[in-house]
Amino acid sequence: MPSTNNPAGSGENGGGVRSVQRAFDILSLLTEDRRTLTIREVVDETGLAKTTALRLLQTLEHMGLLWATRKGYAAGPALWRWAHLARHAWELPPETVQLMRELGERHRETVNLYVLRDVHRICIAQQESPQPLRHVVRVGDELPLWSGASSKVLLKDAPARLLARIARSSPHGEEHLATLQEWIAGAARDGYAASHGERDPGLSAVAVPVTGASGATVAALSLSGPTVRFGEERVQEFVADLREAAKRMSDRGFDHPLT
Template identity: 25%
Template sequence: MSRTTNSSLTNALRILKSFSIDHPELTLSEIAEVVGVSKSTACRLIQTLESEGFIYQNMNFNTYRLGSSVLALSNTVVDQLAILKETTHFLKQLTAQTGESSHIAILDNNEVIYLKKEDSPYRVQLLSHIGRRNPAHCTASGQAILAFKKPTTIEKLFERDLGKVTQYSITSLPKLQQLLATVRTRGYSISKGEYIEGIVSVGAPIYNKKNQVFAAVSVAGPKKRMLPDLQKIVDNVVFTSNNITKYVQAHVKDVDIETFI
């Protein structure tokens, strides 16, 4: 494969990843800016993606959104991740016990992706959703997974930057390594306002049959509700992570788990 072809493929994939629930429709200029290419290059790539059904143009507003081909692929992925269907009752129970939103997330480079969510019954809820990406170093889910990666892996993941999201975010690699060592020892993570000020989250790792951490379960909510019952919430999150791990190790084939890694 030539360098030009490889570059075009990379940019096309970046275009697809630029869409999200927060930004479901984008203009040509916005796409070009996000991907870092000229408008003419972006237009050419969009035309190719559009011909294959991956992008659809809204002629009324001259914007673009993801097409039906993406939906077909996403349904295929969901079917492969059999564990997601089986973890619903675990999350429902965790949210019922804590009163807060619960999640299952995996690591993708230096970010976490939320694969499953059970909403809190409170009217005001978190700005989280399935498919959302958050920086791993300042979220409880991310820290719960990162804690079981090799220190050299952590260095590679964050060699460029430890982004400061709030005043409580960890911005030093040595401090992050120190925190992860603590998380690894106690078996859970607590993030207090590191990603969103005023929000506290608790996360615990989920293991596969090879005893490798491949995901995390977490609970997050306003600190005024989380802090008074923090230890109880920690116990519930750890209990849930242990139960999911037991289910995975007893019932889920390795091939299903490999999809997460």
């Protein structure tokens, strides 16, 4: 088993970085629907050798990030500290929460706030639609950037290398790059983006940028729901209200949710 001082078996050849990435890949396999992991699942889904997977699992258990049970490895108690820190670091100010609540009450659709992370967008806040047929994304969920209204808004200033990686990660492959660039240019030109069934059939969304002090896009504010409720006239109503709310968020300062 790796030593405590070098838990991931790091070395000067970059093996330590690879081990850290592999460890986080394992942790990322845990979801709301899958709360325990077997060694076989880790091997099958990461492609790691069984000995390597077992070594990393034991290291993560030793650090308290995983907990061995009879059914497999579950999230460990040490994650509570990280979860506590993250919750407080990304807890939105009351004014922002109120703006999102008012949007949801006026339009009766789900309101989400997303930020960019590598090839994903992360939901950092949500006000759920009160309607029986609605779209729901849990806070903390990571969604792909190769589609969706919020993605088009968030990727405005993305470097070419990142866009290429996002395209490769999509079901369409590298050829999706041209479509991505077209979507992003349209969102930059219009000041908003819409999507209809791009990732999930029957699901639509409208998003606008939230900007920081420098003018750069730091988040995307969106309304989403069933496509049948997102006709063109309704979309324009959503855009007008989203823009007003995003402007108020930007004006109070939004380089970070706590600012």
